[in-house]
Amino acid sequence: MYCINCGTQLPDDAGFCLKCGTAQKPGPRFGEPKWETCEIQIEDIKLESNPIRLIPILGDLVAFVFGLRDITRCRYVVRSIGPKGMHTIADTGLVSQREGLENLIARLAQDGWESSGRGEQWYNYKFRRRAS
């Protein structure tokens, strides 16, 4: 930060200017951008048998021969944290693991969220945007 009187560069938490002694304003500096952040989490995950496997006897064989896998469905939930606290901004319900995640990411981008990295898990996409 800089002294509000003489412009001398000061430590960010300085209460007074080291040069001219003017008291500095507490709290966030004027014009400093505030961000809200969010991260995709999984609330629920469900493995559904491929419908073909419901056919007795032959079903498992057909699924095996044609490589038809069981279907993983995930419930993705996104909570944002910002100056106004925490909000749930998306709850997809159970959706297809891959398409559901792609759709969710596209929707967040549409809402002005920009990517800010990845977390530990494969679904932990992180985003941020300016708080209004």
Ligand SMILES: [Zn+2]
């Ligand atoms: Zn000063």
